[in-house]
Amino acid sequence: GIQVEQSPPDLILQEGANSTLRCNFSDSVNNLQWFHQNPWGQLINLFYIPSGTKQNGRLSATTVATERYSLLYISSSQTTDSGVYFCAVLTGANSKLTFGKGITLSVRP
Amino acid sequence: GAGVSQSPSNKVTEKGKDVELRCDPISGHTALYWYRQSLGQGLEFLIYFQGNSAPDKSGLPSDRFSAERTGGSVSTLTIQRTQQEDSAVYLCASSLAGGITQYFGPGTRLTVL
Secondary structure: OOOEEEEOOEEEEEOOOOEEEEEEEOOOOOEEEEEEEOOOOOEEEEEEOOOEEEEEOOEEEEEEHHHOEEEEEEOOOOHHHOEEEEEEEEOOOOOOOEEOOOEEEEEEO | OOOOEEEOOEEEEOOOOOEEEEEEOOOOOOEEEEEEEEOOOEEEEEEEEEOOOOOEOOOOOOOOEEEEEOOOOOEEEEEOOOOHHHOEEEEEEEEOOOOOOOEEOOOEEEEEO
16 A cells, blocks of 8 residues: 655754755645644644645645645644644545654743 | 534443444544554554445454444444553544544543452
8 A cells, every 4th residue: 555654754853943844745635634643633724635736824735746745844833833743645435534753842931 | 513422431440341443423424444552552543434335344353352333424433342552542533534634532541450
């Protein structure tokens, strides 16, 4: 099946810093979603982005489907951005999401 | 409107007992998914329901696991004869149709003693 790799596995930032989180996938995808899992375990949708670029406030994401990667940008990070960021992809006719292992982000005040 | 809801939020059970986990999807969503999140395995797909079609059960880890979706809405995930390795957070998600944005519930944390 498709492989989803996220990097770096862990990231520590000082509040106000910018960061880039990467997601590589091994095959063509129909759907790619970025999630933030907060400290209470809730998975929060950030972006549905099978291709192109989207922005939402301090967050933006770019997926280059032909090169099989997606990037999540966080600007002017805040302590509330801490948590685990997951990339998940969907391929073919199968509607299940295949998740990466996540990137643990800690933003220090 | 309301998001995906799950109950109970926490469940502690003894090895060998059966448990039922409930999911209420977002109203109007025809697709419903169950996933499991555990320390060793990350987030894994379990089962997918789409309308009145036969469910995709390809992710269920054993025949002790089963799920139903009644009336195209509420779903119940049943684990029979629970084992310690079943301890995990069970997450439910729904979407308007298969293949598009999935919205997740808060999960049920299952602990098997």
